[in-house]
Amino acid sequence: MTTRPTKLLMYAGRTVAAAAAVVIVLIVASFGVLATTQVNVPESVRSAVLEHVRNALGGADGVEFGSVAVSVDPRRVLPEISLEDVRLGDLIPSWSVTLNEVTIGIEFRSLLNGEIRPSSVAISGVDMRRVARSATDEDLAAPGQDQGAAGFLNSVSSAFGFAEQAGLGRVTVTNARILDEDRMSAVGLSGGWLSMTGTAATKQFVGGFSINSDFESVGNVRFEGEYDPSSGTSEIKSTLGGIEINRLRNQLDWLGEVPQIDATLDGTAELRIGRTGNLEHAKGSVALGQGYVKRPSGTGAANFNSALIKFEYDPNNRRVDFADVAIDFDAAVVKGGGHLSFFDGGDSGGWIEGQFDPLELTPSKSNSIGLPRTGISVSTAFRIDRDPYLLRFVHTALRSGDLLVLAEGEVGFDDGNLFGKTEFGAESLGLQTFFDLWPAGLADNPRNWLTKNLSGGKVQDISGAISYSAQGDWTTRLNFQFEGGAFTYLPTLPPAIEVAGYAEVTNRSAAFGFEQGFVDVPGAGRVNLSGSDMFIPNIWNGRDASRIRLKLSGGLEPVLLILNYPPYRLLDKGGINPNIATAHASAEATIKLPLLRRLGIADVEFDVKGGISDVKAVGISGKADVAADFLSVSANRSEVAISGVGTINGVQGSASWRQGFGVDDDRTSLLVGRIIVSQDMLNGFGIAVPEGILPNGIGADYYVSITPGATAQFGITANLADLGFNLPLPQLESEAANSPELLLEGRFLEKLELTRISISGAGINAEGSIVTGSDDGNLGIEFTNLRIGNWFDVALHIRTDEKGNFRFSLEGGVIDLSKLPDKEAGMDGLSGLSQTVAVRLDKLIFNSRVTLTDLVGEMQLDSNIGGRLTGRINGGQLVGIEVASTANGMGGYIVTEDAGAAMRDGGVVTGLYGGQLELSLLPKSKAGAYSGQLRMVNATVRDMPTLSEILSIVSIVGLVEQLTSQGISFSEIEAQFDVDRELLVLKEGTAIGPSIGMKMSGTWNTEDSTANLEGVITPFNPVSELARKTPLQLIGLEKGSGFGAIAFSVSGPTDSPTATANPLTAITPGFLRDLFNF
Template identity: 25%
Template sequence: MPSGKVKGNPGEKSPNAGKDAGMTDETEPETELRPRSRAPRRVMRFGLWMLLSLALVVGLAGFGLLALTGKPIRLPVWAVAEAEARLNDALPMGGNNLSIGGVEIAVGRDWVPRLRLEDLRLTRSGGAPLLRLPEARVAFDPLSIAALRLRPASVVLSGASIRLRRDATGRFDLDLGEAGAGPQLGSFAEVMAALDALFARPQLAALQEVTVEALSLRLDDARAGRVWQLGDGRAVLANDPEGLGAELSFTLAGGAQVAQAQLQVRTERGTAGARLRATVEGVAARDLALQAPVLGFLSALDAPISGRLNGSVDAEGQVAGLEAELALGAGALQPSPESKPVGFDSARLALAYDPAQERIDLTEIAVQSRSLRLGASGHVYAPGVTRGRPAAFLAQIAFSEVKVDPEGLFVEPVTFSQGALDLRLRLDPFRLDVGQLTLLEDGRRLEAKGSARADASGWHLALDLALDAIRHDRLLALWPVSAVHKTREWLVENVQEGLLRNVKVALRMEPGAEPRFSLGYDFADGDVRFLKTLPPIRQGSGYATIEGNSYTMVLDRGQVTPPVGGRITMDGSIFSVLDILQKPAQSEIQLRTKSSLTAALSLLDQEPFRFLTKAGRPVELGEGRAEVSAVLRLPLVPHIKLDDVSYQVEGRLSDVRSAVLVPGKELSAPALNLTAGPSGLAITGKGRVGAVPFDATYKLPFGPAAGGKSTITGTVELSPRAVAEFSLGLPDRMVSGQGSGKFTLELPKGGAGRLALTSDLRGLGLALPEIGWRKAPATAGRLEVAATLGQPPQVQALSLQAPGLTAKGDISLRAGGGLDRARFARVQAGNWLDAPVTLTGRGKGRAVGVEVTGGRIDLRRLPERGGSGGASDGAPMRAALDSVQVTDGIALTGLRGEFTTRGGFGGTFTGRVNGGAAVRGTVAPMKGGSGIRITSDDAGGVIASAGIFGNARGGALDLQLVPVGANTYNGIATARNFRVTNAPVLAELLSAISVVGILEQLNGAGLVFAEADAQFRLTPAGVEVSRGAAVGASMGVSAAGTFDSRNKRLNLQGVISPIYLLNGIGSVLTRKGEGLFGFNYKIRGTSDRPEISVNPLSILTPGLFREIFRQPVPKLRPAQ
């Protein structure tokens, strides 16, 4: 075709140009009114028609040749340049420039001409690229060619690069190639109307398909905050008489695996909406959720999704309906990168969306993994989803199957056949609120509520579960094997049966903190074993909790049956694990028991304790009731040793009776307190041993060092009934009143008990009438006893200290009861007795025998006895004393005697006066005491040994003492045929009266006195002689006065009568020892330095008148 015709005048118009290009004068104003955003599209259409015209001109020349050869012809460069120039001149490019790299023309065997354009570039006036197509292929409609009109039948574009931008409102901007900002796409209706208008033009009436190959698409989504890069895309736009169809397929890169998606859109002529169909494979759940707000709930999943979606959109591009079937591959629930993923293997989801109600019907929900299988259906309300992303999803789910079986978590799968769930899901930030979850299986009803949220710090979880009833074994199946496994193992091994009710579970999790878990439930008819070695608790009921790190089980009701003693009620017992996270976990057992005493001791004698067995004691210690509280702490380990267990036992025993604790005696108590610990067992309280009250503590130490020895310590009553109860055999009335003693009773294993007793003797009256000693009840003292409670009991040591009496010794008792012998190595009674004393039992009701061997008695200080009576048969007494002090200067030494208290104190004895002259004596009971008669064959020796007169020799003595008061006796003494020699006092007296012959006789063979007698009073202070006389052939002497034994002072007066054989006739007128004529004398001073005075003129006073002038007899001053 000539070039001139193609170019024409710049000012002229081709007759067909406007028609072919669709641009006439009438259309020019319309073009100017269109938005500027449509200018590139108009330029493209105009350029296309120009190219088609060029192709037609060129094609007519070589059409036949091309049809015959089938080979493409490449236009020369000049032709391409000429065509490019004419296109730029002819097309309204709006300042843009079109360049073509090359053109090829070919005719196929079907006689359809085809045009191939290479490297098409559309640039802005400043050189910035607007669009670049590596290749464009156009196939023309044969019918239009026959009509001499070139109408494209199909167009294939290759290598297009498109950028879409979606703003926060959801509208799209189109950016072609590298041009930057491009035209803004209108609504879905506007886009579809524009496409309809485009294909309605006559020039494109034959165009059936536009294909874009090797398409790359970049989507900058400001609403989602994401950029998607789509590659290897292919877009097909199909035009048919009924409507338009579009298909877009692409590959989405950037994830763990390459995802593919295919989108199909179909519109019908005359309608504003469209039908959609999408198929996805391996698309990330988050990506799909971001593009489809109705599927926004999938944004928390990190998993690939494959499936199909069928739906429709309205004129505004809003989803008018949607159905989807989606399959999720292996993935996890992970709302944020910091939250720990919750994995699953696969899932299926089938749904239908109703935008009018903003409701999603979930016709199928299926989750499958090695740890979870779930089947469900339900519906979701998404308020606001039609206006964008909803603020929350409100779901109601019905479960048809739930099976939870994490590997290694449960002993067996946990299954439920039906259930329901109400929840609310918020996505920004992620928060899941469970209003109610109910799961049912075999009559069990599990209810739960809670919330879970995830943020930059991780998961925050709050979950509360409630179960109406479940068997114990089923709860253990629900208990995770690895969760506090030692506590779980303990429950498996020690809680055998039972029905659990009102099960409550709470779980709280916070990032960076240990999970907080609580569990609570009631149980009934359960068998619980707190320790493997102890009998199980049968028919137990109560409740259990886990709070924080502590597990607690409280037993409201239950019972244990030990080997001996009958049932034990365990109501109120508690088992707890102090810290379930500790390794090994430490448990605490608080036992509360009520039973017989034997049953309680039998329980304490089980392994690992064996308290009584190790102590060599039977569990049958006695009868009674026991209420025991025990606290045991032990680790939860397979094998428990006693050293692993710390424990403390407290109890109250009532109505106790035992014939074992105190051999041979029944111990009884209304109430006792019991304690036990690692060191031993103790029982404390008040009771009676037989009839004797006590307040004592029984202690049984544990361990090898104790050797099975136990002790009883406390206080016991000391009284006549105690004497009778323990068969001490003491005389009646020896013990009176009531006192108490502190005692310690050691009970060795297999041996007799050893008793140690002390007392202050207050309240206790004691009496030994045999020795005249008494202790008033109000008077204090000291008693110490060490005894062995064998058969019979033996008192190894007894020490008694009381006012007026001190005794130390030992006591043996008879096998049949009663006193055998009490041996006191030293008895001190006041200051009058200091001697060993032996008391010998003589049978019940009879006075004990008394034997005194050695020691001394001081009669001066002998206490008064309250009467002369004694036991009916009298108490025999045998004495072998070293000394019996009669007065200050007179003592009987080497006394041997036998006495009795029958009818009073009496008996016979022998001894020596002050270690000198021997005497014999008799003691007889008399009113006021005991009378004494002393005889001797050496009267002079007795007088001399007594320190009264040391120069007498020989003679017979008869001395009688009659008690008249405390340690005071009236005495009569008679001596016969004794001799006085070398008596200084008498010599001085004779010298004073110038009786030479008698004096010489005194200094020679001595004066012989045929008879002497005296009446006197013997007191502790000395001797008062009221009348005394000694007569012999040579002289007679009378005397009266005092001898103070305390200071050896003499105060005597009397008459000395010489030649008494003749002079004695006058005694009938005076008194014995005084003659008709005699000399009065006085003796003063001490016995070793006497002062003698004689009145010579007194001889002139005949005996008849001597009484008139006789002075009163001197008296002793009373002893202080």
């Protein structure tokens, strides 16, 4: 397949061949006769004319003639031969040539001599039509002529007797049409003429014609030459004048892929044609007037004022040399030279190789493409493949001053559409020169963006690529290193200076990496940006989010101030003072944002991670000095956070600070962490607490809440187990594994002020505050409500005396032992603490019937808890109580001077009066369960329904009346029992008095006032009195029993019981009753 440029060259040759054919036709036509007076032509004359024509055409076959006529102009007596419809057949390969009318004037003298010599030829209507393509090269040689054009001219001369004298005066062509059916294009010629003179040794010819487009002339061609029959060579000089290139191009569809040139062409050419029609040498020049050149599509015009090209062709080497090339474009003047070499064969049907060395581009006054003032020198080697058309250029060098750019690439056509690509590189040049060399109109947007944001310094190691697809899409890529300039990340941030790094810019995106760079923050210092980078996905549309990754390193203040520039304003949002501390900061910030002039925080996404080291902050709240080796920092659009380990007044601790930026955030920032709390640390902060209340070295969690315009709040939380002791308080079973926490809260004033003390966790809750004693001014802590589960609710006061000793007191409130939860562990006291606690409780509830009120006394809190208290049973009888810790909980010892009143007030019995009581209770492992012992002396029983029922059943005379009147006295009452909340299990009880003795066991439910008892009762008569005074063990009796003892049982409600007795037991000694069990 032949390339379009090749076809262009071939058709140019064919056009010349066609023009030569016209000339040949003119010569051939000289043998017709046309006159104003018709003359009958004898057959012999007609045959002679046709024979001359055939001989002139070298014996070519396929020549056909229509009519042949001879006429004589009577005015000049000039015979003329008229030929009509002459078809030349195979005269020119692949072409069909028809001459519509040919009029040939005959020299009269030749007729007298029996010869036919033309004096003039006029052709009206030439139709040359290309009907098929020849596989062979075409030249001016006629068929059957090995000698080509020279031999053909000799044949014409011989046939018409030109050997002695050349006498063809003039050949004219009224109009001619050359049509290429394959290419659907045509060229018209008109006003053509040819004149030949000379001798047998040399012949001269001169001629010319006009080139037509749409029946109008678009240029003229004139030629003259000399033919040497002996050598067969011709020397031809031609002149081209006023050829309108674009109008001619429009007539030739096959030139559609050639750039449009709108200008007038003038030129000269000198040709030497050999014997066989081959071109032996050519040289000349082409000049263009003012005009423009466009792409084949008609876009992208480049205006020029003039163009001049001088050339010389060497057929032996098939090389064309160009010299004195000068094109004056509006943007620049191009001057230089080069050469072209032509080659046949190959897959593309041939190719052209060439070189320009050099072309000088000098900027014009407008310099619309931004050339350097010194201009550019271009040297290149290239190759043009013909089919498909492809221009490759290699070893291309662009020079401007000290600048050297090397490039290579290609340009071609794909289905009629232009495409191309190039790669280039350079070593080093100034940044401004780099922008000056950037061609205008080529990737303008990347260039404009770079010139706006990158300034000063130089670029080096430049490489790039530019491509243009057949679909009309541009692709550019530019890579370079930069050094020493300034770069603007964002219009709102100070520019980075002394930058050094790399860049890749395409027609759509841009990426930058900074191996070095700094930002000077006014009044604060310098921040190092080395290692930062930036990616812009769409430099055409700033709304597409770009990514900036800043690596910041420098003093804390300038780094914080950078983060306070719009649109971030992290300091303003958090109310942070950039001078909060001295430190070295390093951070990596990833920022995503559109490149718009006006940005809001909603347009920006950022994520900052880093740290600050060697932190020193002096005088926080006027008291605390903070230091840290390293603190980690993070920030995003929602919050900023700082965390790490440091010291406060020399005390080590951890910290985590957060400031929220969300819509729901109230600008309150929160600092949390863990610190070692001590009295010295609290004193350093100005926190007033009683001396010695906290041991040194307590690990505690803390927080500080900071709201701009408000007093900062703080809190400290510690586990009570970390205080070095455990509270001797039962815990809720579900939270037995937890330990209560102590919370201290306050606010930052001139001194840090505690506003709240709280204990919570494991079922314990307490709220308190620091107080100052009104009488002595000493500090104290008051817990207004210390709650443990649902059974303990009292106030706890802690005061110091003048010696600094602690004084604890429990005041008011209620302790409900009936709701005490089950527990598995006992109370072993307080390890590490020894304190006396004053107790003044409102109530101590044992069960639903028994409550101690107005409880007053002291408790000793140490490794063994104990104390002495007084209180009133259900608000009545005063009792004394001693308590002590045991393995299972708190045990007690109760005494009172009026046992009867205590029993009645407690709802135990209603008919007991007087006596002294001693009661001991020891807790069991089950909560609310105790084992106890009771002893009363000198008590009287009166109006007791249960005892009255027993005495009535056993029928002891007089005792019932005594019970209901003055009462029955007992000198001693003893009992051993177990208590499980409301149930009393009497294991053994004895009562001895002057009248009777009793022994019993059973159960008593105080909840529903029911009893189920059994035992023996012994009336004391003389025999019994004697036996009672005898040692009981000698006669087999137990305490409380004797001779005549009667067994009984009683059950039911205590106010109306049912009793039974066994009468036989009255006459049976006790030891026999035990033997027979009755």
